[in-house]
Amino acid sequence: MRDPAASACKSSSPSLSPAPGCWTCCVPCTYHWFLQELGRYPDFPLVFVQGTGYWEYLLQRRGLDVVAFDRNSIFPPEMRYTDITTGGPEILEHFPDRALFLAWPDADESSRFSLDCLAYYRGHTVIHVGELLGESITSNPWGQSTSRDFQLALAEDFCCVKRIRLPNWPGQVDSFSVWKRKSSQLVLCDGAHFQYVDTNLEEN
Template sequence: MEQFPADIHRFCDPQLPHGRRKELVQLLRNIDEMTCQKLQILFSFSVPNQEALTFVADLKQPVVSAGAGTGYWEYLLQCNGVDVISFDTNEVYPSEMRYSEILTSGPEILEQFPDRVLVLAWPDTDESSTFSLDCLRHFRGDTILHIGELLGETLSANQWGQSSSRDFQLTLAEDFCCLSRIKLPNWPGHLDSLTMWKRKSTQPVMCDGAHFHYVNTKCRVYL
């Protein structure tokens, strides 16, 4: 990225001449095909940093990671002292590509872990995927960590981002409240973050003429 021209982030800026936009897009495609895609497959589609890993470790809670892929994030979390259980359908990554143990299962396994924090890192392959929504429906716990893009935080033409579906994000916002956000390093063309969501109370409470949802904001996090 340091070797790219200074205007590389303007590859889709309509005020830039078409010829220049074409040059920048070609640069990004070349680096994506030769380097980024290989690294994403080898490691993960979202880039971890120590701030995010420390944030999760400071929650002092066990984690269940859905759709763990290679298990790279999970391995790093374990190195930071986090108790992690991971699962995936294991249809893509063979065992020799995994950095940590990953159980073979679907979202229904989440019903066994109501006391764990749910981690969803780039859970959906495209907008038609229901994996993240199915995880949400089976999860009985109170805390979710989402890693990836969200509504309005994307360079993609899909305003919901490239990580989780519209239906999942709408359901998440109905039942959970976003309490924390950490910006992550990004592959070119991505705007990933780690966000923490807490489950709202099931019924709104009347407080002096206004309705509120109670959210338990107590968590051991040091910022």
């Protein structure tokens, strides 16, 4: 079934004003693939950081267990697609058994939102949608969606076990990536230290 919001956005340039409430940094018309991909991981109840709750609404319709939160007040309740808990990154301490989903959480390099989310998150799986180091055509090599400090912290404590290039708006180079937390225990092997990572994604 064709999504009306996706159809509206498909014909809109990101430099213009699209249909109210349907624009996202991640291309909305890819949501069928997005739902199918996340649906492959039944053991990944998700906690989202979002604005209108559109992605969460679509996932909930497919039976996925999703909790959404956001601390901004840009979108009034009547523009939201689902219930969104008002709160900051500290709320993540209460969801260590869920995967953390971040899609374009930072507006610029000065933002600490993604880094704070990572600091409070105690779980084992981070799902990132956006640009990463070396995957941007802007002058900032770290991209437009998460800060340098966040990406360094993510790579220090987590290992990327899956990455897929996404369709995107002009001027963006988005990817979908899954990161698993490294074990804190170091293993010495052939003169180098290694950390165990569970690469099992529990796919159907």
